[in-house]
Amino acid sequence: MPSFIPSTPQVIAQNVTELIGHTDLLRINSLSEITGCEILLKCEQQNPGGSIKDRAALQMVNDAIAANKLRSGMTIIEGTAGNTGIGLALIAKAYGFKMLAVMPKGQAKDKEKMIALHGAQLMLVDACPFADPNHFYHTAKRLAQENTNYWWADQFENMSNFKAHYSTTAVEIWQQTQGKIDALVSVAGTGGTIAGNSCYLSQQNPKLQTWLVDPYGSGIYAYLKTGKYQATGSSFTEGIGIMRSVENFRQAKINKAISLPDQDLVTISRELSQLDGILLGSSSALNVAGALYAAAKMGSGNTIVTFCCDLAERSYDKLYNSKFLIDRKIDTDHESLTSMYTRYQHEPQSAVVNVYQ
Numbered sequence: 001m002p003s004f005i006p007s008t009p010q011v012i013a014q015n016v017t018e019l020i021g022h023t024d025l026l027r028i029n030s031l032s033e034i035t036g037c038e039i040l041l042k043c044e045q046q047n048p049g050g051s052i053k054d055r056a057a058l059q060m061v062n063d064a065i066a067a068n069k070l071r072s073g074m075t076i077i078e079g080t081a082g083n084t085g086i087g088l089a090l091i092a093k094a095y096g097f098k099m100l101a102v103m104p105k106g107q108a109k110d111k112e113k114m115i116a117l118h119g120a121q122l123m124l125v126d127a128c129p130f131a132d133p134n135h136f137y138h139t140a141k142r143l144a145q146e147n148t149n150y151w152w153a154d155q156f157e158n159m160s161n162f163k164a165h166y167s168t169t170a171v172e173i174w175q176q177t178q179g180k181i182d183a184l185v186s187v188a189g190t191g192g193t194i195a196g197n198s199c200y201l202s203q204q205n206p207k208l209q210t211w212l213v214d215p216y217g218s219g220i221y222a223y224l225k226t227g228k229y230q231a232t233g234s235s236f237t238e239g240i241g242i243m244r245s246v247e248n249f250r251q252a253k254i255n256k257a258i259s260l261p262d263q264d265l266v267t268i269s270r271e272l273s274q275l276d277g278i279l280l281g282s283s284s285a286l287n288v289a290g291a292l293y294a295a296a297k298m299g300s301g302n303t304i305v306t307f308c309c310d311l312a313e314r315s316y317d318k319l320y321n322s323k324f325l326i327d328r329k330i331d332t333d334h335e336s337l338t339s340m341y342t343r344y345q346h347e348p349q350s351a352v353v354n355v356y357q
């Protein structure tokens with residue numbers, strides 16, 4: 001008879017929020033072999049809400065409860081591209097709060113559905129520039145000001161977001177790599193991920209290089225290069241890219257910045273699916289393209305860590321939609337990983353912004 005008694009004692013989580021964090025670190029074999037680097041993926045889609053934003057959501061809620069800002073009977077409100085809304089919605093249910101997510105129209109339908117399935121109220125507003133008072137961020141802020149019973153999470157300015165990554169994600173990466181990490185590569189939305197991780201990891205290893213990878217259409221790359229937020233092109237990625245300075249991003253210890261086109265993240269998504277059995281969402285595919293770029297410029301022998309930010313199915317409507325890609329003149333069979341790597345090796349150094357802080 002096979003024995004079903006586990007060799008190590010099982011720890012039973014007492015609440016769904018206890019499942020947040022402690023995600024796996026996965027070697028991307030295809031890229032590691034081509035580059036001679038160890039390219040590692042922190043599997044944040046394993047969080048119960050399916051994204052890295054569960055960590056920020058949990059820390060923001062826990063800190064607000066501890067500070068008596070969020071009390072029994074109150075409603076959590078947040079403006080969100082979706083993933084933070086899903087994280088907050090599941091935490092709200094687990095803790096017994098109500099939740100209202102204000103989302104711009106045009107984000108993945110899966111994210112809208114998940115927020116509703118977690119029992120949160122969803123308010124969809126027209127997508128518009130930040131300067132417009134009807135922008136989802138301003139709408140959430142205004143509703144919170146008008147209702148004393150609402151607590152606004154404010155993920156862009158709330159430093160609990162940074163703290164979540166500084167005190168959990170980065171510590172896990174340091175332990176999982178046993179301190180062997182030469183570079184960290186990350187996209188930025190609020191900047192909580194890149195800031196919290198780069199601060200903690202560069203304190204452990206002052207030689208660590210942090211690479212910011214920005215999609216076309218976001219202004220961070222231009223800001224780091226010229227001091228001004230200017231967008232070039234437009235990307236279909238969701239939840240990343242920003243056109244203004246926010247508190248979480250300001251903490252980031254960035255050494256290098258690059259900007260990559262959607263074509264590259266599409267190529268990476270198809271290649272990793274074929275070669276490694278890894279399905280990525282669009283911001284995650286951009287992260288992995290950034291890791292390949294960093295490897296091309298840093299040379300072999302380095303350990304490079306990046307993030308799988310959310311579940312691939314949240315990118316089904318765009319990244320995995322052939323018609324959508326054809327309309328954008330993006331090719332699903334554009335080049336191999338090897339030719340992409342060679343192209344990145346030959347890209348002029350001037351394409352990489354050296355950030356001195």
Ligand SMILES: Cc1ncc(COP(=O)(O)O)c(C=O)c1O
Nearest residue numbers: 188189190191192193239283309
């Ligand atoms: C899919 C996805 N990737 C990356 C990010 C960026 O994370 P951060 O806000 O920590 O910069 C987000 C943020 O919402 C996201 O939704």
